[in-house]
Amino acid sequence: MTALDSLVDALAHGSVAVVDLTLPLSERTPLLQLPEPFANTPGFQLRELSAYDDRGPAWYWNAFTGGEHVGTHFDAPVHWITGRDGEDVSQVPPSRLIGPAVVIDKSTEAAADPDYLLTVADVEAFTAQHGPLPDGGWLLYRTGWDARADDQQAFLNADETGPHTPGFDPECARWLADDTPLVGVGVETVGTDAGTAHSFEPAFPCHSFMLGAGKYGLTQLANLAQLPPTGAVLVAAPLRIVRGSGSPARVLALVGRS
Ligand code: 23J
Ligand code: MN
Numbered sequence: 001m002t003a004l005d006s007l008v009d010a011l012a013h014g015s016v017a018v019v020d021l022t023l024p025l026s027e028r029t030p031l032l033q034l035p036e037p038f039a040n041t042p043g044f045q046l047r048e049l050s051a052y053d054d055r056g057p058a059w060y061w062n063a064f065t066g067g068e069h070v071g072t073h074f075d076a077p078v079h080w081i082t083g084r085d086g087e088d089v090s091q092v093p094p095s096r097l098i099g100p101a102v103v104i105d106k107s108t109e110a111a112a113d114p115d116y117l118l119t120v121a122d123v124e125a126f127t128a129q130h131g132p133l134p135d136g137g138w139l140l141y142r143t144g145w146d147a148r149a150d151d152q153q154a155f156l157n158a159d160e161t162g163p164h165t166p167g168f169d170p171e172c173a174r175w176l177a178d179d180t181p182l183v184g185v186g187v188e189t190v191g192t193d194a195g196t197a198h199s200f201e202p203a204f205p206c207h208s209f210m211l212g213a214g215k216y217g218l219t220q221l222a223n224l225a226q227l228p229p230t231g232a233v234l235v236a237a238p239l240r241i242v243r244g245s246g247s248p249a250r251v252l253a254l255v256g257r258s
Contacts, residue, residue, distance in 0.1 A: 014257060021186075021221045021234075021251040022072040023149050029071040030155040030220075032190045035162065035198070041067030044248070068246045074238035075192065075207065075217035079245040082212025089244040092216070096183050100134035101234040101253060102126070103227045107144035110166040114157050115196055116143070117169040123176070130230050135181040138234050141168075142224040145188035149222065155190060167194025170205035177209035184216035186234070186251070188224060192217040218251060227253055 001009070010016035023029065025044050034040055044066035050056025068089075069075070077086030104126050110116045118141055127133060143166045148154040157164045166189060168176070176182060185192055185206065192206040202208045210217060218236055233254040238247035 010256075017255050017257045019223050019226045019232075019253040019255055021223055021253055022249070023146070023220050023222045025071040025248055028150070030149060030152040030190060031067075031070065033156055033158070033163070041069055043067070044070050066248075068241065068244055068248070069191075069219075071248050072220045072222070072251055073218070073246055074236055074249040075211060075219070075246045076238075076244065077211045077214050077216070078243075079217075080204075080207045080211035082208050083214065086211070086214050088242070089238050089247050090240045090242045092238075096136065096216070097236045097238075099183060099234060100137035100230075101140050101186075101227065101232045102130065102134060102137065102230050103140045103142055103224055103232070105142040105224075105229075106166065107142055107225075110143035110145070114164040114166060115194065116166040117194060118167070118172050119169045120172045120175050123172065126229070133180045133182055134230075136183050137181070138184050138186055138218070139176065139180075139182055140186040140218075140221065140224050140227065140234070141166075141188070143188050146220075146222040146224070149188075149220065157195065162198070163190075163195030165189045165195035167192070167197055168206045170200050170202065170209075173205040173209045177213035177215055182215065184218060184236075185210060186218035186221050188221050189219065191219055217246075218249065221251060227255055231256055 027045050031043050046062040046064050049061045051060045076089040077083030078088045193204045197204050235252045236249050238249040241247050
């Protein structure tokens with residue numbers, strides 16, 4: 001049997017399951033809120049073209065509008081100034097859109113401290129137990145934030161000092177970008193950086209270092225709790241928007257079930 005025959009067999013028999021890591025995309029999908037004077041993204045919206053009516057008697061279809069960075073989405077290197085000479089989303093090699101994933105669970109820590117920042121020591125504690133970060137793979141950062149995704153206010157968790165959502169410590173972001181074989185990181189929050197990351201040095205370090213290194217981001221992931229710490233295979237499918245800085249994406253994981 002070839003590897004693909006084995007995969008088809010495993011999918012048919014349920015020894016490999018498909019987990020949808022994608023949140024539903026609608027006008028209710030929560031949006032990043034940047035402070036003045038920065039531009040903000042429009043949300044996702046459908047406009048009905050016909051619904052089995054005079055405008056199209058046998059068909060239903062819509063046009064849609066919305067930002068590239070809405071809902072479960074992919075950040076391409078050109079999204080950030082550090083990656084401005086890098087790939088746009090249409091140029092990402094497809095082989096980099098599928099790869100092994102590890103899941104680091106800091107949901108307990110993030111519940112106690114919404115400003116929790118993942119550190120190099122956290123990742124090293126994980127690799128000491130589970131083995132090295134995967135070559136060409138993804139680090140998925142579980143914080144429990146997906147439970148808040150149907151409520152914009154709870155999801156952004158902002159007070160008078162701004163948003164409070166977990167993210168990466170700047171040194172951890174630099175290390176993941178420059179010193180590990182990962183191709184990207186994925187998070188459950190509205191962006192790959194912490195809510196307070198506008199005040200970090202550098203500002204928005206995860207965007208700055210990861211995209212500057214030609215790597216990628218995935219945001220607003222769901223169902224990471226269904227994945228094992230190691231062994232899942234991630235498939236990220238952003239739209240191939242020419243000159244796009246990113247795109248809403250369908251993100252799936254293949255997981256072994258014994
Ligand atoms: C633009 C500016 C800051 C941030 C972001 C976008 C995102 O989170 C994003 O979706 O890439 S933090
Ligand atoms: Mn983004």
